[in-house]
Amino acid sequence: MSQLKVYNSLTRQKEVFESLTPGHVGMYVCGPTVSGESHLGHARPYITFDVLYRYLTHLGYKVRYVRNITDAGHFEEEGREAEDKISKKAVLEKLEPMELVQKYTNLFHWAMEQFNTIPPSIEPTATGHIVEQIGMIEEIMKAGYAYEKNGSVYFDVKKYAASHDYGKLSGRVMDDLLETTRELEGQEEKRDRADFALWKNAAPEHIMRWKSPWGVGFPGWHIECSAMATKYLGAQFDIHGGGMDLQFPHHESEIAQSTICNHTAPVRYWMHNNMITINGKKMGKSYNNVIKLTELFSGNHPLLEKAFHPMTIRFFILQTQYRSTLDFSNEALAAAERGLKRLWEAYDWMMKYEVRDTKYEAKDAELDTKVNGLIGEFAEFMNDDLNTAKVLANMFELVPVINGIKDKHIAADVLSSSTLALLQQQLKLFVEDIFGLKSVSGAEDEKMKAVMELLIQIRKDAKSKKDFVTSDKIRNELTAIGIQLKDEKDGGMSYSI
RNA sequence: GGUCCUGUGGCCGAGUGGCUAGGCAGAGCUCUGCAAAAGCUCGUACAGCGGUUCGAAUCCGCUCGGGACCUCCA
Numbered sequence: 001m002s003q004l005k006v007y008n009s010l011t012r013q014k015e016v017f018e019s020l021t022p023g024h025v026g027m028y029v030c031g032p033t034v035s036g037e038s039h040l041g042h043a044r045p046y047i048t049f050d051v052l053y054r055y056l057t058h059l060g061y062k063v064r065y066v067r068n069i070t071d072a073g074h075f076e077e078e079g080r081e082a083e084d085k086i087s088k089k090a091v092l093e094k095l096e097p098m099e100l101v102q103k104y105t106n107l108f109h110w111a112m113e114q115f116n117t118i119p120p121s122i123e124p125t126a127t128g129h130i131v132e133q134i135g136m137i138e139e140i141m142k143a144g145y146a147y148e149k150n151g152s153v154y155f156d157v158k159k160y161a162a163s164h165d166y167g168k169l170s171g172r173v174m175d176d177l178l179e180t181t182r183e184l185e186g187q188e189e190k191r192d193r194a195d196f197a198l199w200k201n202a203a204p205e206h207i208m209r210w211k212s213p214w215g216v217g218f219p220g221w222h223i224e225c226s227a228m229a230t231k232y233l234g235a236q237f238d239i240h241g242g243g244m245d246l247q248f249p250h251h252e253s254e255i256a257q258s259t260i261c262n263h264t265a266p267v268r269y270w271m272h273n274n275m276i277t278i279n280g281k282k283m284g285k286s287y288n289n290v291i292k293l294t295e296l297f298s299g300n301h302p303l304l305e306k307a308f309h310p311m312t313i314r315f316f317i318l319q320t321q322y323r324s325t326l327d328f329s330n331e332a333l334a335a336a337e338r339g340l341k342r343l344w345e346a347y348d349w350m351m352k353y354e355v356r357d358t359k360y361e362a363k364d365a366e367l368d369t370k371v372n373g374l375i376g377e378f379a380e381f382m383n384d385d386l387n388t389a390k391v392l393a394n395m396f397e398l399v400p401v402i403n404g405i406k407d408k409h410i411a412a413d414v415l416s417s418s419t420l421a422l423l424q425q426q427l428k429l430f431v432e433d434i435f436g437l438k439s440v441s442g443a444e445d446e447k448m449k450a451v452m453e454l455l456i457q458i459r460k461d462a463k464s465k466k467d468f469v470t471s472d473k474i475r476n477e478l479t480a481i482g483i484q485l486k487d488e489k490d491g492g493m494s495y496s497i
Numbered sequence: 498g499g500u501c502c503u504g505u506g507g508c509c510g511a512g513u514g515g516c517u518a519g520g521c522a523g524a525g526c527u528c529u530g531c532a533a534a535a536g537c538u539c540g541u542a543c544a545g546c547g548g549u550u551c552g553a554a555u556c557c558g559c560u561c562g563g564g565a566c567c568u569c570c571a
Contacts, residue, residue, distance in 0.1 A: 030571075038571090045571045167500095170566075176499055177567075221569085243571030244502095250570090273571070274502090280563060284570055319520070320510065325503080325564075332509045335521035342520090345534085389511055393519035403535055407528085410536090468530060475532075486534050494534090 002383045004059065006239075007323060009247065009270040010169055014385055017269065019238050025061045026237030027053065028229045028267075030246055031123070033070040034104035038111055039290040040313070040328060041243075041276045041283040047314055047436075048273045048322040048386075049241045050117040054434045055382055066232045067120040068225060069108075071101040072127045072208055072218055097207050101127075111293045114310035116436045122232050126224040130210045133219045133227040137198045137212075139261045149189040151201030151215035157194040160256050166194075169255060169270060170248035196253050198223050222253040226266070229254075235262035244272040245282070273322045278303070280327065291328070305330040308337065311440050315340040318388040318435055343395060344439065345496065346402040347431050353405075355420045364414035367401070371419055374398055375426045382434070391430060398423070407489040441497040452483075456493045459485075 004017040019025045029049045032038055046067075056063050112119070126133075137153055140146045145156050160166055161174045177194045197220035202209040209216050229237065235258070242251065251270065258266035275282045278289050291301050299307030316336035320326045362368035374394045381390040402423075404410035415423070431437050455474055462470035475485045478495070485495045 032571080033569090042571050048571095171501065172567075173500075245566070245570055248566060249568090275565070275571075277564075282565070282570090286568090286570070316509090324510080327509075329508075331507095331521080335509060337521095339520045342534095384513095387511080390518080393511065396519055400536070407535055409528095463530085466530075472531075479533090484533070487529075487532085489528075489535080496534095 002380055004055075004383045005385055006269055006271060007385045008268075009272050010267075012171075015269065017238075019061060020236060020268065023060070023062060025056050025063045025239065026233035027056070027063055027065050027239040027241065028225070028233055028237065029065070029067045029120070029240075030225060030242035030250070031067040031069050032104075032108050034101050034108060036104060037292045037294065038108055039283060039292045040296055041290070043111075043115065043293065043313060044276055044317055044322070044326070045241060045243050045273045046112060046117055047115055047317050049271075050115075050436060051318070051388065051434060052239075052241070052271075052386060053118060053120075054436060055386070058429070058434055064122065064233065065118075065120040066122045066124065066229065068228055069101075069105055069123055069125045070224065071098075071105070071125050072130075072224070098127075107294075111310075114293075114297065115314050116311070116438055118436075124228045124232065126219065126228075127208070129224065129228050129231070130219065132231055133223045134199075134210075134212050136223060136227045136230070136257065136261050137219075140198065140257060143260050145256075145260045146198055147191065148214050151217060152189060152197060153199040153214055153220075154190050154195040155198055155253065155256060156191065157196065157256065158192045160260065161194075164256065164259060166256055167252065170252050172248060172252070196220060196222060196249060198257070222250055223257060225250075226254050226257045226261070229266065230258060230262060236264050236266055236268065238267075239269045239271060240267040241271045241273070244274055245284075247272055274325045276326050276328055278328045283328070303330075306334075308333050309440050311437060312337045312340055314435075315343075315392075315437060319392055321385070321387050321389050323385070339396070340437070340440065341496075343392075343399060343431075344437070346399045346406075347395075347427055348439070349406050350402050350424060350427060353420070353424070355417055355424065359417050360413060362414060362416035362419060363411065367410075368415050368419050371398065371401060371415060371423065375422060378426060378430050388435065391435075395427070395431070398427075452495055456485075456495070459493065 005014045006017050007013070008015045027049070029045060032042060049065075049067075053063055053065050109119075137146065140155065141148070141153065145160055146153050147156060157166055157177075158174075166172075167174055167177065174194075178192065199212060199214055199219055200217050201215055202217045206218065208218055210218060229240070240251070240254075247270075255266060258264075277283065278291070281287055281289060283290055291303060295301040295304065296308055296313065297310060299305075312333060313336075316333055317326065319336060319339075374397055377394055378391050381387040381394070384390075401410065401415075405412050405415075412420070455478070459471045459474045462468070462474070478485050483495050483497050485493060488494055
């Protein structure tokens with residue numbers, strides 16, 4: 001059995017994963033800013049790290065998974081009037097800031113549930129940890145790496161860089177940073193252009209504001225993650241995840257803050273998922289090309305030809321290794337939808353299949369070996385930096401075998417009883433427990449099932465009497481409703497909704 | 498401008514220098530009252546040019562194209 005290897009952004013290579021505390025893993029993932037609705041791009045990290053969370057759990061680790069909710073706004077746009085994102089929108093929508101926060105937090109949780117992601121162990125909010133953030137800033141000031149100016153506090157990047165490698169994570173060179181940082185207004189308070197805010201003085205129009213040793217204000221963008229990660233995972237923890245676009249400056253700054261405050265590098269393995277693109281361009285507010293999750297699920301968006309089920313999205317995301325960009329298109333999603341359907345139907349049938357009690361050997365040793373090999377590679381591929389795409393490819397190679405048994409192209413005993421049992425057990429493990437896939441057709445109730453059975457019975461009767469008018473009518477009408485009826489090889493009928 | 502990533506068949510996407518990725522779409526066949534589904538078979542793709550090598554999609558160089566970050570951002 002191979003060991004789990006993950007790509008560490010810090011070292012730019014795959015490394016064997018070893019947890020700091022045997023048997024335990026501390027994992028922090030940057031959560032959503034709840035000043036608006038989540039879009040397709042946001043789905044990727046939460047699904048990616050959900051799979052990692054599930055996989056680590058499967059490997060036997062007790063994982064503490066912390067994912068924050070950013071509910072204290074930051075700057076709408078630096079350079080303009082420093083304005084709190086949430087308070088600005090709140091005025092527009094005539095809502096209390098916390099009402100807005102609650103609304104979008106609820107919506108986020110709903111979407112995550114649709115995706116069948118497991119809720120994190122702790123989901124701390126920024127507003128609930130102002131005290132910790134202020135405490136951390138005080139520590140940094142005490143250490144001499146931050147300075148106060150007009151009620152705001154800035155991190156002294158130049159000083160930090162003199163003894164630490166600022167830019168290590170994002171591959172940036174300090175001199176370049178000093179030269180290439182954009183010329184922005186309202187920066188004159190900073191000693192240096194590369195410095196970033198730990199605490200910002202609040203203008204009178206700010207609704208969200210807290211008292212601090214430096215006056216009334218609000219925390220800087222990067223400090224919340226450092227403070228909350230430290231509180232719940234310790235000065236040093238195993239995994240920090242997030243989108244690639246957060247690498248700089250967010251994560252780089254997190255490292256700097258935490259290192260000064262806690263006297264140790266905070267994170268052992270930095271993991272970054274790549275972007276979802278649309279027509280080759282990153283999906284993002286600034287590009288005006290976002291498809292919100294609610295729009296995706298309802299199909300209500302000019303770019304969408306139809307609605308897509310959350311499981312289709314989940315599957316779509318898993319079909320690509322998380323460090324590659326993933327390009328959105330209707331065609332690609334439709335392909336994912338059909339692929340998932342085929343996989344799921346074979347999977348579903350396999351789960352219901354009853355392996356004979358008596359043990360027997362494989363009639364076709366070659367196929368038996370092949371199947372065992374494909375199953376064995378599930379873990380191999382996952383251990384290779386979560387290559388879910390390759391795991392799925394193997395599953396698809398198993399589909400014809402399963403369907404062959406189902407349709408009796410292949411005799412069931414070509415595979416040994418132990419292989420069949422392993423197939424069931426490992427498919428269950430990877431498809432449901434680790435990949436978190438579930439049935440697309442919602443839970444059908446008993447009454448519906450009974451009605452379908454009745455229709456199937458009537459159709460069978462009609463068919464046996466060669467009354468094809470009736471049998472076709474039943475099938476066609478059901479098709480029109482959206483229920484697909486299929487005649488099986490064994491004379492039975494199945495349906496999918 | 499700086500730093501970095503990337504370019505695979507109609508579309509999406511794996512690919513550790515030599516062995517069929519896989520999915521979707523398409524074609525043919527089998528099964529079938531018909532249909533759908535399913536099974537079998539098929540396309541021989543790696544931006545271009547040059548180099549290294551017995552051998553390159555995979556390494557190196559150049560050219561062209563796309564993208565990310567440097568500013569809020571998953």
